[in-house]
Amino acid sequence: MNIATVEPWVEAPLRRYVDDARARLALLLHTSGQVVAQAGFTRAIDVMTACALASAVHATSAELGRQVDGRPFRGLHHAGPQRQLYLAPAETARGAYICLTVFDDESSLGLVRMYFDELCKELMVAAPPLAPLREPALAVDFERDLNANLAAMFGRN
């Protein structure tokens, strides 16, 4: 499966996760919706759409969790007739990421959750420390960063 990353330290853990969990698609993104890595997508537009939707769904379910349980819900699972998705946050030294995993009947929710826990541990270990000065994720140049990230992942200049 083709894997493209904006941050190279993510690639090995994500590749292992996708292989072990037999995921069809995987997407790692910042909570703001900026893409970090993708596996299995073929078109940039799909990545952009999935990032925006995953970020919104995560924000919604986190707030819903705060309302009903006093803290954000962690994992979210939706099952369709052919494919299912699992959306959950992964904490690292560089902050929180969201991982969207799409899988089918080659895998199961139990397997995906189990290997996702391992992915979280590996990301925690692999993440280089955050540089002290960093631009906010939603700065005025968000779109430029987004396009640069997508260009880096899909090999465009």
Add this chain to the structure above:
Amino acid sequence: MSSPFTALLESLSRQRGVRASLIVSENDGLVVDANLRFGQDGDRVAALAASMYRKARMSASAARLGAVGFLQLDAERGRICAVGGRGDLVIVVVAEPAANVGLIRVELLKALDSLT
């Protein structure tokens, strides 16, 4: 907290050498109920055992061998036994390498009958 499966799982866990007994959803790989000894990771066992059972069932079906009656995996530090075929539920036992598989098999098949 007890569930409809508590007595069944306790009966399996009373067998000598049994470390854990679980009722698992075959399709989701999630624990429905479990009786675990200290140190056993129920979620992990459930996910892997359900996957293994499902693959075995599909393989048997593809080979035209019919339904899977009893599944056993012997490993260096333990063994996993599983029975299913009643809807989505699979009964899984994790046992010591030296455990009596014959007895465990009988108890598992009895437990499977009591599920219906």
